[in-house]
Amino acid sequence: MTEQPSFSVAGKTVLITGGTGGIGGAFARGFLTHGAKVIVADLKPPRELQPRELQPRELQPGDLRPDIRYEPLDVRDDAAVDALAARIETLDTVIHCAGRLVRWEEYKPEVFMDILNIHLVGNLRLANAFRPHLRATQGCLINIGSMYSYFGAAHIPAYAAAKTAVVSLTKSLALSFAADGIRVNAIAPGWIKTEISRPGREDPAFNAKVTARLPGGEWAEPEDLAGTAIFLASPAARLITGVTIPVDGGYTAS
Template structure:
């Protein structure tokens, strides 16, 4: 399987579930977005994975295990670039808005606050609107990436919290706007998963153990834990589900 995804997050679904389907994943050069791109590719989709880093894209294109994923450079802050890029796609069945950044502490600066909102929230709207006609033609699906910080606070990242809370409202609004044409819009809300963004926490035993202890499952999430939920929300199994955000946090947000 493409990308070494071999666990239950993929084998729970029938092989070839997304054969003949085209999936676009933003923010897919690492972490959550890359895991999701691998998951759809493993289920037969033609996956276009975008990111802004030329060096990361070059490395991913050279990885033989990822040869079934098409990696493209796209700045999600540039609406004209998004429109031009989406226009090159002949069809589009699924859009996953996974692009995201956090700038701890610095987000109290006006410029940084606006940058984080732009990447995490406004870009999802840009991509959805650019892809709307193609998704309507396919009666497709959008899956946005929210966060457990859509529900709880982190004093160091006010813009991240605000942007991810905004994803909840955007998901509901787009579900009702796109729904009459048969397009479903949902979101996942990751918790503490081992990514580069959370490295400063999970590499320190005391903080890693404290976070695991609060979760119901007493462990950190891995990025692969997010694949099954995303695939489900884009699949026929969720044909009557729209406008919802599915927490994938091991019970962290509901813990004490």
């Protein structure tokens, strides 16, 4: 009889780019809670590791943990990604969660290319650099799409193009990396309360359009995505590769 698959990520090591951000931070907390070790790679350090004067609030017990490590990283920098890969010994999961968008500025080619570089080329860079690590652990890569993986956006055309391409890259990498026993999937978050989405939430017309289509009528918390990432990283997802899973409160269904 086939063994029942485990949902556990205990003891696994997870690298999260953009791990200082809203969604990446929720992933970090989720994996830590379930016994994994987390490496946060971001342009800026997580709040717990920032100098005291920069912290928006007092440290709480549990903020500083031995199982979390910060690595400064710009995912646009080939050499920095390669250097990080050389510093990391073992890795079970890479989540590419770094992100940026610039409303109404992305028609400028240099901005367009920067957004593509972070979301799409950054994805490829990480996949290439960490393929040997993931091969060694039979691990997985988790990419981050968006609702804009499925439709266009007049105000953020580069972001939408990148997020659509992430779905395709996820399929191509899944086919290529299967030879090494590595799974590659993506999560397409719905409407999540973080910094990147703040301008949209604070634009009354945009906000009304989004919430009108959401069956629950509300933006979600970053924590609402963590369970899907943990599941995808667990042995229970061993047959899942090449897919993008919307975690969107029913937005794409309506």
